[in-house]
Amino acid sequence: MQRESELIDKAKAGSVSAFTLLVEGYRERLLRFLLTRCPSYADAEDALQDTLINAYRYLYSYDPRWRFSTWLYRIAIRNALKHAAGDTVEFTETPDDSDGPLEQCIDEEARQNVWVRAKRVLNDDVYTAMWLRYVEDMSVNDVASVLKRSTSWTKVNLMRGRQALAAELGDTSAGNNEERSYGEV
Amino acid sequence: MEKFEQRLKDDASRIRATVTPALDDRIRASLESTEPLRPEPERPSRPIGFWLLSSLTGATAAIVAIVLVNTGTEPEARPPAVAEVPALSMPRLDVRPAMLEPLETEFENLKGDLEKAERVVRRDIDRILGEPED
Numbered sequence: 001m002q003r004e005s006e007l008i009d010k011a012k013a014g015s016v017s018a019f020t021l022l023v024e025g026y027r028e029r030l031l032r033f034l035l036t037r038c039p040s041y042a043d044a045e046d047a048l049q050d051t052l053i054n055a056y057r058y059l060y061s062y063d064p065r066w067r068f069s070t071w072l073y074r075i076a077i078r079n080a081l082k083h084a085a086g087d088t089v090e091f092t093e094t095p096d097d098s099d100g101p102l103e104q105c106i107d108e109e110a111r112q113n114v115w116v117r118a119k120r121v122l123n124d125d126v127y128t129a130m131w132l133r134y135v136e137d138m139s140v141n142d143v144a145s146v147l148k149r150s151t152s153w154t155k156v157n158l159m160r161g162r163q164a165l166a167a168e169l170g171d172t173s174a175g176n177n178e179e180r181s182y183g184e185v
Numbered sequence: 186m187e188k189f190e191q192r193l194k195d196d197a198s199r200i201r202a203t204v205t206p207a208l209d210d211r212i213r214a215s216l217e218s219t220e221p222l223r224p225e226p227e228r229p230s231r232p233i234g235f236w237l238l239s240s241l242t243g244a245t246a247a248i249v250a251i252v253l254v255n256t257g258t259e260p261e262a263r264p265p266a267v268a269e270v271p272a273l274s275m276p277r278l279d280v281r282p283a284m285l286e287p288l289e290t291e292f293e294n295l296k297g298d299l300e301k302a303e304r305v306v307r308r309d310i311d312r313i314l315g316e317p318e319d
Binding site for chain 2 (some may be wrong): 006016029044048053115162166
């Protein structure tokens with residue numbers, strides 16, 4: 001498999017296949033992430049398409065000092081915000097109000113999914129910070145960079161997010177290990 | 186890994202997110218019709234002659250400005266405005282007699298002394314020359 005930097009160089013030169021190969025491993029992860037931020041599945045798909053096109057178009061501005069995924073998620077968040085307003089008209093059957101795209105993508109028996117419940121207790125930025133930290137395994141610094149927040153803001157809000165989520169789940173042990181987690185900046 | 190963190194990861198993976206072939210085609214078609222942007226080329230640096238010329242122009246302008254400032258006609262010195270003093274009615278003092286009177290007295294004394302000396306000299310001449318005295 002070609003190295004990421006080689007694929008980036010080829011994509012910068014205009015190779016669509018190199019770019020496709022480069023983002024191959026990110027597409028489903030990005031779509032999953034965008035589902036948590038967009039009002040509908042179609043919006044999440046559109047946001048994914050816009051994210052990849054913008055990434056391809058502005059690849060020259062990518063700074064290799066940062067992880068490629070960090071840069072990609074930053075673009076994804078920007079595109080999710082564009083679609084978050086929900087101004088697109090859905091020509092499909094109107095779903096039940098309680099069913100967002102996230103609920104529609106989770107099996108009925110798994111409706112107690114922690115991310116569905118997190119949507120109810122966390123605001124967008126804290127939710128995203130939690131997702132990037134615990135699902136994407138980003139460092140606190142990378143999460144701060146994606147959200148354009150300070151490291152201290154990220155640490156504090158990750159801790160609060162854990163505590164809020166732990167309280168929602170009735171898991172008292174979940175909110176107590178934040179200090180150990182934040183040691184890995 | 187901690188149980189809570191594992192649960193966050195597991196639950197995220199339960200969210201079904203599939204890039205369908207239709208979406209894949211759509212993305213690929215969009216990418217094919219997109220050109221990656223190139224960074225704007227840096228503006229070529231100006232030749233050294235340009236900087237030399239502009240430095241000389243600046244220096245000349247500065248010298249001309251300094252010369253003009255220093256040789257400019259000075260504005261006419263206007264006398265300071267003096268408030269007009271109203272004429273006072275001074276008493277007329279006749280100082281002339283007071284000043285001349287001692288001099289005139291002295292002059293008369295000297296004149297008398299001179300006449301007296303003249304008479305003495307005339308008498309002595311006459312005595313020497315043998316003229317009879319009057």
